[in-house]
Amino acid sequence: MPQTPSLTLPILLVVLAGAMIALQAPTNTMLSRAGGSPVLAALISFAVGTAALGVAWLASGHRTGLAPFGALPWYAWIGGVYGAVYVAIAAYAAPRLGLAALITVGIGGQILMALWMDHVGALGLPKTPVSLTRVIGAALVVTGVVLVRKG
Incomplete structure (x- = not known):
């Protein structure tokens, strides 16, 4: 009988990710207040996040060339836009809601x-x-x- 993989780790990771989303809004609100712009706050947040992901990727040792990305449809490239919109809106809305x-x-x-x-x-x-x-x-x-x- 095949074993089903445990869902414990993925569920715990999603709980952690959800907690990080809750932390993200007030920290980005602080950036927004300091800089006067939720869009600038989102830009700073994404720049720091991009640097963190770059370090994590380099540490992973996984080096994929660019060729596999060429076959992707155009909409595969815009996932970051959704996150950017969310971060900017959350920085604006958190102190109001x-x-x-x-x-x-x-x-x-x-x-x-x-x-x-x-x-x-x-x-x-x-x-x-x-x-x-x-x-x-x-x-x-x-x-x-x-x-x-x-x-």
Whole structure:
């Protein structure tokens, strides 16, 4: 009987990543206030993040040439734009909405987009049709957003 891989490590890593997103908004808000611009704050954040990723990549010893990237569709290259938009908006919105509301509203948006992408099989994902159970789950998250915002 084949063993299924443990999901413990991926789940813990995603919890850590989620915590980092919560830390990112207030630190970028500090940059935004100092520089007077959420876009400049996002630029600084991405420059530091790019340097950190460069160090991690160099330390990994993995050296792929550029050839595999040439066959990718144009939209494979714009993933960083989504992150940049999020970081700039979060730096602007965090002091106005509060951190908990920012995160929960963002998660609501992520779930809605994920449901649609799963449903149509966007960007090479396997198709997972929208079901009543999934819609109820999304509705509960949206309800949570409302409760956190009103709380």
